[in-house]
Amino acid sequence: MKSIKNKLLTGIILINCTILIGIIAFKLNFEDFYIKQTSKDLNNLGSSILSLTKEENKDKLINYIEENSDNNILIDVFDKNDVIIYSNNFKSMEMHNNQHMQRKNNGLITDKNKINQNLNSYIVNNKQGTEFLATYTQSKDKDYSIVCKMPISSIKSSVNIASNFLLIIFIPIILLGIFMAIWFSKKFTKPIIEITNISNKISNLDFDEKINIHTNDEVEVLGNSINKLSLKIKSTMDDLKIRNEKLEILISNKIKQEKLKKEFVSSVSHELKTPITIINGYAEGLRSDILENEEDKAFYIDVICEESEKMGVMVNDLLDLYKMESKTFKIEKKEIDIDDLIKSTLKKHEFLLKEKDISMYLNLENNNVLKNVILGDELRIEQVLNNLLNNAISHVDLNKQIIISREETKDCIKISVFNSGDKIDEEHLEKIWDSFVRIDKVRNSSQNRVGLGLAIVREIINLHNGEYGVLNKENGVEFWIKLKKFSL
Numbered sequence: 001m002k003s004i005k006n007k008l009l010t011g012i013i014l015i016n017c018t019i020l021i022g023i024i025a026f027k028l029n030f031e032d033f034y035i036k037q038t039s040k041d042l043n044n045l046g047s048s049i050l051s052l053t054k055e056e057n058k059d060k061l062i063n064y065i066e067e068n069s070d071n072n073i074l075i076d077v078f079d080k081n082d083v084i085i086y087s088n089n090f091k092s093m094e095m096h097n098n099q100h101m102q103r104k105n106n107g108l109i110t111d112k113n114k115i116n117q118n119l120n121s122y123i124v125n126n127k128q129g130t131e132f133l134a135t136y137t138q139s140k141d142k143d144y145s146i147v148c149k150m151p152i153s154s155i156k157s158s159v160n161i162a163s164n165f166l167l168i169i170f171i172p173i174i175l176l177g178i179f180m181a182i183w184f185s186k187k188f189t190k191p192i193i194e195i196t197n198i199s200n201k202i203s204n205l206d207f208d209e210k211i212n213i214h215t216n217d218e219v220e221v222l223g224n225s226i227n228k229l230s231l232k233i234k235s236t237m238d239d240l241k242i243r244n245e246k247l248e249i250l251i252s253n254k255i256k257q258e259k260l261k262k263e264f265v266s267s268v269s270h271e272l273k274t275p276i277t278i279i280n281g282y283a284e285g286l287r288s289d290i291l292e293n294e295e296d297k298a299f300y301i302d303v304i305c306e307e308s309e310k311m312g313v314m315v316n317d318l319l320d321l322y323k324m325e326s327k328t329f330k331i332e333k334k335e336i337d338i339d340d341l342i343k344s345t346l347k348k349h350e351f352l353l354k355e356k357d358i359s360m361y362l363n364l365e366n367n368n369v370l371k372n373v374i375l376g377d378e379l380r381i382e383q384v385l386n387n388l389l390n391n392a393i394s395h396v397d398l399n400k401q402i403i404i405s406r407e408e409t410k411d412c413i414k415i416s417v418f419n420s421g422d423k424i425d426e427e428h429l430e431k432i433w434d435s436f437v438r439i440d441k442v443r444n445s446s447q448n449r450v451g452l453g454l455a456i457v458r459e460i461i462n463l464h465n466g467e468y469g470v471l472n473k474e475n476g477v478e479f480w481i482k483l484k485k486f487s488l
């Protein structure tokens with residue numbers, strides 16, 4: 001593809017070449033044109049002189065010939081006998097009546113030029129060998145005839161001078177034109193090249209460079225329009241990118257929600273099926289009156305109550321989790337002494353810890369004399385602590401060791417619950433915070449756990465704008481939460 005610069009330069013050179021060809025054509029044809037035009041001028045001059053001969057006023061005739069002829073034009077006036085009665089080669093008319101009388105046929109015609117239908121011109125050689133361009137004009141009564149002549153050498157000299165002059169003038173014009181064409185093509189095409197380069201970058205979604213053209217013409221308007229278009233495309237692309245990212249997140253969340261929904265329904269069905277089956281079985285036993293003593297009846301009733309309580313806990317947890325995830329759950333914040341809340345929560349678990357022979361260690365080292373106060377919903381923070389403790393109790397190994405620690409920084413309070421036991425696989429570290437996820441996959445009806453505890457912890461901590469996480473330690477697992485300190 002040819003560039004505009006080369007096209008423009010080629011066009012200007014072609015124009016110059018056309019002019020040069022015209023000058024050459026002029027040089028080749030100008031002589032014929034000049035001969036024809038000179039022939040017409042000589043004929044017109046002869047006709048004018050012929051009209052004056054009728055007045056028979058020699059002085060007027062002589063004055064007219066002298067005024068309208070130059071040194072290159074020779075004029076001979078002949079009478080009806082073809083004798084010269086006047087020629088601008090002589091000083092006066094009287095000289096014609098003496099020894100200088102000459103006949104008209106004193107020259108040899110070598111060529112004839114037909115100028116038009118009524119005019120011919122002739123190439124005449126005189127006795128000295130000089131060539132003349134001559135025209136012949138005769139009156140209607142044939143009393144007078146006029147011969148007007150001009151040396152051919154003079155005509156050729158004029159043609160050569162005109163042609164050479166044009167060449168001398170045009171050669172520097174051509175050189176200057178080529179130089180101007182190169183300069184102008186660069187200046188004209190520079191902004192267009194810049195627009196083209198940046199347009200190519202825009203087509204490749206590169207919007208970093210802007211067109212900077214100040215030509216005060218349509219090219220500048222075009223550059224500014226492309227800058228606006230680039231800015232609009234970039235803005236649109238950024239907006240589309242953000243929308244695509246949001247759409248990908250929504251699609252991912254939808255897929256995840258669909259999967260969780262299926263798991264949720266499956267898990268709920270399984271968790272509810274077991275206690276309902278147990279309750280139904282023991283209730284049928286009571287209704288059929290197959291029990292022989294009151295002790296067996298009491299046992300059946302205790303099992304039914306225990307399973308009913310388990311179902312109640314699970315339903316309440318499901319309702320709480322649904323409210324939290326649907327953003328319809330509201331918390332009531334107040335100042336909480338976190339150390340006091342940890343101690344009161346542990347006190348409620350003393351019986352269970354002793355029953356399972358679990359060693360509990362509490363690490364609440366104070367770095368200052370001030371209380372460790374947070375702003376939160378006390379009931380829900382206690383629920384978080386309960387769920388973390390229950391999770392630790394459920395997964396503690398034979399070493400039966402649980403450690404609760406509280407650390408403080410300038411802005412936050414971190415609470416950690418460690419239990420000795422097996423580590424969690426890395427692939428499960430993120431999943432454990434989802435609903436109905438139990439890594440051990442054990443569905444034991446004797447354990448009042450359905451995999452909602454950590455999901456509830458996640459939602460409550462999020463409502464408090466806190467952080468949560470889990471770490472595999474050397475001989476166990478540590479769950480932690482981080483809450484912001486209360487400050488006035």
